[in-house]
Amino acid sequence: xxxxxxxxxxxxxxxxxxxxxxxxxxxxxxxxxxxxxxxxxxxxxxxxxxxxxxxxxxxxxxxxxxxxxxxxxxxxxxxxxxxxxxxxxxxxxxxxxxxxxxxxxxxxxxxxxxxxxxxxxxxxxxxxxxxxxxxxxxxxxxxxxxxxxxxxxxxxxxxxxxxxxxxxxxxxxxxxxxxxxxxxxxxxxxxxxxxxxxxxxxxxxxxxxxxxxxxxxxxxxxxxxxxxx
Numbered sequence: 014x015x016x017x018x019x020x021x022x023x024x025x026x027x028x029x030x031x032x033x034x035x036x037x038x039x040x041x042x043x044x045x046x047x048x049x050x051x052x053x054x055x056x057x058x059x060x061x062x063x064x065x066x067x068x069x070x071x072x073x074x075x076x077x078x079x080x081x082x083x084x085x086x087x088x089x090x091x092x093x094x095x096x097x098x099x100x101x102x103x104x105x106x107x108x109x110x111x112x113x114x115x116x117x118x119x120x121x122x123x124x125x126x127x128x129x130x131x132x133x134x135x136x137x138x139x140x141x142x143x144x145x146x147x148x149x150x151x152x153x154x155x156x157x158x159x160x161x162x163x164x165x166x167x168x169x170x171x172x173x174x175x176x177x178x179x180x181x182x183x184x185x186x187x188x189x190x191x192x193x194x195x196x197x198x199x200x201x202x203x204x205x206x207x208x209x210x211x212x213x214x215x216x217x218x219x220x221x222x223x224x225x226x227x228x229x230x231x232x233x234x235x236x237x238x239x240x241x242x
Contacts (some may be wrong), residue, residue, distance in 0.1 A: 014039045015077065015095060017062035020182045022240050025211055026058065026174040027216045038161070042073045043212065051087040052154035056222065059097025061172050061188075064138055066099035067109045078104055090165035091186045092221050095138050098160075098168030105145035105163060112156065115139040118195045119206060120171055122152040122159045129160060131211035133206045134171040135199060137183055151226060162226035173214035 020122045095103035121132035141157035151160035160169040
């Protein structure tokens with residue numbers, strides 16, 4: 014698991030991995046830890062970040078883009094979440110762009126796969142990704158593409174691994190903070206929604222790992238793109 018920010022950990026994903034008896038190594042890029050060789054990875058998860066995946070001033074981004082290219086070339090299944098999904102989309106040549114308004118709060122999506130529930134899902138992002146050539150759209154809403162798959166690789170825009178304390182830490186670090194009418198539903202009388210999102214996340218993670226979303230890779234080039242918003 015590639016961790017970009019200390020307040021964007023694996024969350025529910027860590028508990029799910031433990032339930033599957035998976036051995037997990039976390040690389041904290043924000044702390045300067047080096048990325049492994051793709052041959053050391055059976056799968057890879059690129060977690061979220063407050064950074065922007067098309068910002069060339071992010072000090073570790075070039076190394077992560079190159080790492081992701083090597084993962085794809087080695088056919089190591091990749092799950093990209095939020096910022097990590099944007100990294101995966103960029104390496105696959107898709108457009109990255111700034112949303113007209115940040116998508117923060119509970120979201121629902123139109124899903125094309127039963128293993129990806131329509132919601133509620135927590136959401137906290139200001140950028141979006143287009144659909145890479147040859148990829149299958151898994152889910153979308155009126156704001157943007159919310160998930161896609163290509164071969165064994167999957168990207169999702171909302172963070173299914175997020176917990177209520179994780180999102181609370183994002184709110185505490187926001188300057189300026191989002192409006193209360195946007196964030197209050199995430200915290201006030203929201204236990205049932207968080208429980209449903211947690212259950213849906215486990216199903217989604219298992220579907221990715223077990224290859225339910227796999228799509229053909231034939232004829233699809235893999236190469237880092239340099240799209241701007």
